[in-house]
Amino acid sequence: MRIEWNTRKDLRAPRDGETTLVLFARDFPPEGDEGDSRLAVAAYRLGWRRMAVYGLKGQRFTGCGFGAATGDVRLDLFGSSGDYVASGMDGMELRIHDSGQDQLGQIMKRGRLVVFGDVGQAFMYGAKGGEVYVMGNAAGRPLINAVGRPRVVINGTCLDYLAESFMAGDPHAGGGFVVLNGIEFDDRGAVREQATPYPGANLFSLASGGALFVRDPHRMLVPEQLNGGEFAELSDADWGLILPYLESNERLFGISIERDLLAVNGERREPREVYRKVKAVRLAVLSKQLPPE
Template sequence: MAVFDAVDYDQHSLLEALKASPDQEIEVLNLNGHRYLGCGWKNSKRLVLRGTAGNNLGAFADGPTILLYGNGQEGVGNTMSDGEIVVYGRVGDIAGYGMRGGGLYIRDDAGYRLGIHMKAYQDKRPVIVVGGQAGAFVGEYMAGGTIIVLGVNGSNRSLIGPYCGTGMYEGEIYMRGEVPRRHLAENTKTEVLHGEKDLQSILPYLMRFAAHFSYDIDLILAEPFTRLTAVDKRIFSHMYTGFTG
């Protein structure tokens, strides 16, 4: 395993050094604001990061496993295609923006615009699981994949901010607990799900979250979940084509 101390590098030279490393497992210490870590990596390496990662952590990543022991900033997992990012802390805005595959697991809170423009195609099924709460515009313009917001970290803030699912036409958003309708976009419908049986399709994701952050799966399943999906899959057709079929 190769170990790098970020203090010895500037932004650019750190990225170059990580890229040049032949090791399968790489650890970086004392990060503080270094951007684009693991960005565009098309491999199955394991990147262990300690500190505060800069913007666009794992952007466009296609395969690596990234473990961040610390907080992320903006754009974690931006447009990522495959692999897994696990954050032992919180993340800023637009985490999972345009995500199209792989998994993003966040122990604490996420900022605004979580998983906006997320999409899925054939076997590419992206998933985001947030242990705390998320800000406004979760899943805006969502076109596929799964977002799960658990609120299991004891935060007293509301689970989810307003405008959740605005412009959404595919994919699913699961929220643990009851969610006020005023926070949910008009073009969405909700159903309440209870326990392992109802939650079969997302159980692997919940188990994985529980394993990463040492939660008891029974505790997570003890509350009902609200599932949000789109009602109409062509919500903007009237605006551009005048064709409503």
């Protein structure tokens, strides 16, 4: 079934053999009760579980308001989606077939988010969970104040303040983590390293839990960038933890673990030679860095 602005009143429950609702969003307002995001929620309540939204031109809040227990729902977005997409998402799968905007995945709880492009400011602010894959870069302040068990792969890099005040527990006991690959695609679609895995001066600042796994085979990152975290050797258990997510990442974007991520100057390296772990320091250490009262 296909719905657009002029036929929005024709929305109904799916009939036998109908599996996908196609929503042409171009003429819908950017937000509010008449927005395409609210129509998608209404369609879900009527029984639609697979939706393709295209013709987006900045409409906000797509994927919001569906509630819990939405593990059987999938949304595919085409065009220029707006701010707050997938915010508060709790179980569904949402794919953005372009770049995302600001506040993407804010306070996300569960589900799977895939972005075939870059993401904007404050990506996954305060997120509590979810499995997320970003083909490109993130702008500033991604995953600030995230808690619980978000598990995120960013194939590009970030501007600054990645995972500041990250509070995601022990990644080996159900907590969260971020994999930062620091790569990009050339004009022919081949994977290559970026100039630096992370250009900012604040990486994992004031974090109290979780971990970062950064592809940094040339050891370009320095302790002065951490501001509260510390480097640690990548263990076999660490690699076993992130490998399934890198395998999913390979299936989604064609970024090969063996040929792209573990290859350095054309030679295959061991994971511990390529990836570096950044973990939270004990709060007692942080307190020693504070000036006396």
